[in-house]
Structure formats: C-alpha cells, structure tokens
Amino acid sequence: MLDTKQLSDIGFNYVLEKLEPCSPFGEELKRALKNAFYTDIELLKNEYENIRILSEAIETNRDAYLAVARALMHFKDVRHSIKRSESAALTDVELFEIKRFLMGAETLADAAKDFPAIEKLSGIRIFRLTEALDIVDPDGMRAQTFRLADSCSDELARIRRERKTVDGALRALPAGSPDRDALAARRTLIAALEENEESRLRSEMSAALSHHAERALELAESIAKLDLALAKAKLMLDHGAVLPRIVPLGESPIEFTDMLNPNTDALLRGTGQRFTPVSIEVGTGSTVITGANMGGKSVAIKTLALNTFLARVGMPVFAKSAVVPMVADIHLLSEDAEDSRRGLSSFGGEMVNFDRIITAADAEDGALVLLDEFARGTNPSEGSALVRAAVRYFEKKRSSFAVITTHFDDVACLAPTHYQVMGLRNANEEELDAALSRAGGAASHKELLARFMDYGLFRAERDMNPPRDALKICRALRISKDFLECVDDQRIR
C-alpha cells in the first residue's frame, strides 16, 4: 500500500488539488479517494462510463453544465440534521438548513433537466423531495429564510397577534411610565408562550420530515457521486487526461502509452522544460528498467505508480491511452529519508521495507510492486546479486507485476522485459559540448544537460547493460579537470 508520504511523492496530492468538486458532499468523497480502490470491476467500469458521458456533455452543453455546477455549490452538509430528525425535534437552525437543502435539490433538479446526461448515469439519481419541502414550507413561499409561518397553527397566529399589540403598546409608553413593568412582564410571558408553541410545532415538523430522511440521505449520496464524477470529467478535459480501459486480472498487462506525471511536468515547465512522455507495458513477473544517472528512472516508476493508482480509484489517467488490470495493490520501495532519521541505515531500512512488501504482495493476487534502485546502498557485487534475486523471485512467483529499476549490470538479462531510459543516447555530443561551453555556472550546466537528456523509455534487448554515461555526465557538468584526469588514470590502470 502507498502511504501518505508516497502518495504525495508520486504526485497524487497534486492531482487531488486539480480535482475540484463543488459541494461538501463531493468534497468528502474526494478526501476518501486515497482509500477508495474499487474491488468490483463493474462498479469501476460504470464510474468511467459516467465520467465519459459527463465529459461529452460538458463539451457540448457548457451553459447547462455551469448551471448544474452552480446548483451544487450552494449545498451545505445537512446529513447530521436529517438523521437527527428520526430521533429528536430539530431546532429552527436545523430546519433552516434542511429547507435550504431541499430547495437546493429543486434547483439541481431544474438544472439537470437541461443537462440530460445526468439521467444516463449509473448509480446516480437526482430527484426532488417536494413533499418534504412542503412540510418545512407549508405556504409554498420558498423564501431562502426559515420561520414557522403563522399558518402553522391558529394558536401561533393568535399569540403573534397579541405579541405585536404588546410590542406596540410598550413602544408607545414613555420611559418612566408606571404601566411599563406590567406590560414588560406580559411581553415576557407571551414570548414564552410563543416559544412553547413553536417548539411543539417543530416537533411535529421533525416527525413528519423523518419519513423522508432515508430518501434525503440517498439524494445526498447521489449528489456526492454526481459532483465528484463531474469534477473528474472537468479535470480530464482541462488536463488532457484519458479514461483507462479496465480489464480483469490475467487478460492483459498494464499498458500506458505516452503517460505523464502532471506534478513533475508542472515543476519542469517552471524551468522552461517539458515532461518526456513514457510508454511502458508491464506484465506479471519482472520488468527491468535500466538507464543513465539523472536519466529519469525514478520519475518513470513514480509516473507508473501514480497513473496505475488513479486508474484503480476511478480517476482519469495522464496518458494517450491506458489498459489497466484490476491490480490488487501498489507497493513502492524507494529511497526513504524517514528510515535514516529513524536510525536505521538506509540499506537496513530498505531491506526491512522490502521484506514487508514481498510478504504483503505474496498474500495478494496481482499487486504492482515497484522497486526503485533496489539495493543501491550496498556494495555493487552484493547489491547486484540482491537485485538479480529480486528479479528471479518475482519471475518465479508470477503473481505480481514487478518493476525494478537499476543501474547494475547483468540484471536485465534475467527478466523477460527490459526497458532502458534513452538518456544521452541520441544527444549530439558536439552540440551539447558547444552549448555547455557557452553556458555559465553549475546550475545552468545541470539545466542544459537535462535539456539534452531524453527521458523516454525504449524496449531494450535483454542482454544490453546500462549505458556508461557517468563520466560523460561528469564532463558535461564541468567537474574539476584535475579530478577527471585522476579518473582517467584509474581507468587506464
């Protein structure tokens, strides 16, 4: 399972920020998304179908969509008061909020008439509760405020008439008048009588409302689902995301074409760069990604984690197209500063986490296991042995979708699928060198290098080892010449 920090690292929080439901109901579903893996494939497919229907309707009928969004914006969460009507007399403030909710339902139902897509959605029914509204607004005035109307009972009307008379009489009396005290006492008494009668009427009203409580809660749930699905559709349209094709386990590998990490993309755009889309196909067993330092292996793995996660919680994904099986869970093992703070060496911490992950994945059918630069913290010969073992382990088990990034040699040959990051493979070295000579300062060197680096993945031969780019990168970064000469001496030896 991805923890809160990992969800933030892979860019999920960034995507959540872009998801903007209008109502507190939708907002609540949004907050629960991080724990909302679908278990029923049909429900997940239905959700995507809902998003598809809504996104088409938003594009063809923008004004009607905006009217629906406006109607959603005015809701407050009154579910607590609705439930309370079943056991207690509501206060006037609660009745006010329920009246607003019921009037909001009328407005939403009106807006929905011009946005017929809503009728085609599965699991979402928007309806009016006019009978309930008539209980809290018997005169049918439909004012935005709440007060028990005089017409609620003859007694209430009588008390209020008398109160008006006494108020008027009190106002007319001069300040020091001897009649004042008696009249003021009368006023206090009438106020109490009015409160008693109102309280009795509020009990009656609450009891009558309670018969509609169940339907009102159903409506609130539908409003939540509609609101969130609309927000997802809007996000998809605004950010060029797509709906993944969801398949049962065993039917297809995980396939993403030209996927993006919108969080990383936004950071890159801040420095004038763009995210290089990543295409990948991951089946059960092991898939290995190798590549240069600074080449974006970690970004690729996080982007895969993010988009697979999005597909499992019913969100649009950031890619040109995607096929996602019902993976049971997602595990990510990457360098984690937390462990070293907790006192474990980074290697020790990594192995403890690794053990936890393989134990969990072993108990699950079809988990996505992502190991980023596994065993990088130990010596290369043992480190490489550990990575090779991991590749073998997942190949043998065949129950998980394992993706392992490494720059160790002789790992990829053990896996059926090997991707390599393009890195500087296609960079014109003369051009790079010329550009670097023109640039000043270490920061701009790094930036320039990033611009020549190709972060895309390509399907590599199994026996192809990671590229020898480390020294190329050092030279490009204009690392001290004296030092680089020492490096050359070492290599000659």
Add this chain to the structure above:
Amino acid sequence: MLYELIKPYTSVSTIGMCKNAGKTTALNRLIAECAAENETAALTSVGRDGERSDVVTGTKKPEIFVYDGTLIATAAAALDLGDISREIVETTGMPTPMGEVIIARARSDGYVQLAGPSMTAQIKRLNAEFVARGARRILIDGALSRKSLAIPSVSDAAILSTGASYSRDMKKTVEDTAHAIRLMSLEKTGFDRAREASNKKFTLYSRDETSGFDSAKDAAERVRDGGIRAVRMLGGITDAVIEAFFAAGRALDEVEFICEDGSRLLFEKKNFDKLLRAGARLTALERTKIAAVTVNAFSAYGDDYDAAAFSAAVREATGGSVPVIDVMEG
C-alpha cells in the same frame, strides 16, 4: 442624542473601559434611536471572552433589547437565550465556543444575547452580509478595554464607555479614559513605506534599508546601532516590548513608532509618557474615530461619583476633542 453623533458612520463599535461602564446602556440607546429613525440596524459582537461562562450557564440574562426587523449575528447557543420571535436568515460556518454564528432577523421586539466571532476577517464578512440584507447601520458590541480587534478595520467609528466601576478614584478613571482616547486617536502616519506588506512583528526603516525582526530585543539592538527613522509594530504592543527599546539605551528622538492602530497599544501610561519624553513619535497605520464618550457615574461596587463633576472632568481631560454623553441621564 447618540444617534446624531454616529449618523455619519455606517458601522460603529462600542468599547468599554471595564465591566459596568455603561456600554450596554449606550448600545441599547443607539438601537432604540436607530429604530425611532426607522433604520434597519444589524448587530453582532466581538467574541464574548470575559462573560462566556455566565452566558453558557445562563446566569447572565440577555440585556440587549432589539426591535422588529433588526438583523443579528450570534452563536447558535446564544440565539436560544434571547426571547425575540425570529427568522433564520443564514448560517455562516464561523465557529465559536457557543456554536456556529447564525444570522437571524428579529420578527418582534425582544432581548438578544450577542456572541459573535472573534476574528477581524469574520466581522468584516458579517458586515458585508448585513449590508447585502439591507442593514443601514451596523453596531458591533466590542470587547472590554482596548484588548480588542483592530477597530478601524471593522468599523468606521467607536463609542467608548467609561464609568465609576473602573476605579474608586475618579481622577484615575478620568486620566486613564483620556489616555485610552489619546491612544485610539493616534495620528495617522505619513511614512508611506510602513504600508508595505510584511508579516514580521517589527519592521525597521533606515534611509535606504528595510529590515524585519520577530523579537523586540533584536529590533531594539538594531535601533541602537543608529540610523533608524521608523519602527513599524504589528499586533499588540506590550510593556515588555517598549521596555526592550528603552533597554537598548539609545535616544529615540528621531524614531517614529508606528502601530497598526491605537487599540493595539497595550502598555501602561507611564511607559507611554516615558516614550514621548524620550522624544519618540507614536503614530498608527489607521486612526480610530471616537464618535463619543459615554460616562456612567454609578458604580456596580457602590462608590458612585458625582455625575456632573465626572462629566465635566472627562470633558476637560479630553480637551473637547470628543463629545461626552451621560448615558444615565434621561
């Protein structure tokens, strides 16, 4: 009439020098006078700290009397302590210890208990809600003493209530009242650089430089190094802060001390006088307009003053700068 004095201002805060200074009496007078002018008034208060326990237990009876049509914003539990016939107008989502702040309209005359929000931004939002619902005059029941909100940013003017309950010694009451008025009506600064945004507690300005500090001690040390023309101080300024500047031991005769507004100066009069003697200038980003001072010669503790002498003394001590009204006079 108080009404005539507040007529130019849409929103007015009431502030009391102490409990029983006559603040509620002044507020009730204003409400009644607005009603007599057929003005729709709107009422709220700045929190309810000092009296909260009384309010919650219900031992304190609501004392504010409003008229049919008045808008009020008060916490849900306080709303139930009143006896007006009411219409619920809006729920604000602003939390208080007594529940969410609710906007209601009085549909009869009657008593209300005010327990409004305690943040400046919330009072500002209520002001806007009131105006949107047709309020012509907004009255804000402020806190006791000056330990209140930035009055100029929530209201156009203030009424200060003082009375015999403040001290048995009339001279002290008069002096402290005059001092409070002097602080609140501090001159508005002409030093425009002090209006730049920064959230540092202290911002120091030399001829060419601006530097920010969060501790008074660090700021005072910088003042000692010389060349500082102005010190802008955000939030409440206590004796400890002012004493830190004295401790730095440099003549302050060329320094302008700028606070947000006079209600934020919480230090004692002796330190105020000492600061002025040191040659410092005190100014404010915003000036509170004091529309009137109300006096109440009756003490809740039995040591009443002579009403005429008290009024005259306050009038003299304030040098005729503000109207003085005796709220207990008919």
